[in-house]
């Protein structure tokens with residue numbers, strides 16, 4: 672099978688990454704969720720009006736910068752001036768920005784854009800990659816499960832609002848890590864909490 676560098680991506684799980692697009696004159700950067708359905712290509716769903724989406728549409732290429740620290744996602748959203756960039760010098764995505772110092776990156780070429788109403792669903796193939804070392808991917812399920820575990824001990828004290836929050840956490844975990852042990856465990860938590868009420 673072709674090596675697409677996506678072996679660390681569980682199929683259908685959503686990973687929070689920094690996307691960089693544009694060129695040296697105008698860099699677009701932001702945190703976005705990306706996933707693979709087939710282990711070969713990446714998908715993303717972008718709100719229309721996103722300037723990162725506009726840069727991707729204009730250049731047809733962009734870079735996925737996996738991060739293992741959510742504070743970098745915060746910087747990509749709210750502290751963009753603090754970020755530094757390098758620019759790819761060769762390949763299909765030549766000229767695309769990459770986060771400076773990032774442990775690994777994937778250069779992507781858009782293969783399909785689908786207007787789904789408020790959002791644009793994007794498909795892209797890997798056209799290049801680089802790695803100093805691989806970075807663990809950020810997925811929301813693990814942290815949210817930990818928060819759910821703590822919350823489950825407080826449902827008796829807080830009451831229905833805590834149960835509703837737990838339900839919401841089940842929804843999010845099932846969306847970002849379908850079929851995971853986090854989904855199974857958080858459903859168990861919800862059942863335990865609702866049984867005891």
Ligand SMILES: Cc1cc2nc3c(=O)[nH]c(=O)nc-3n(C[C@H](O)[C@H](O)[C@H](O)COP(=O)(O)O)c2cc1C
Pocket residue numbers: 687699700701702703704705715716717718720721722723724744748
């Ligand atoms: C962790 C995280 C993940 C996000 N994922 C998405 C996403 O998948 N799609 C999207 O449209 N916006 C997503 N957002 C919101 C965008 O990053 C946000 O709207 C940003 O302001 C877009 O910037 P832009 O208009 O410069 O592209 C996410 C935000 C965070 C913090």
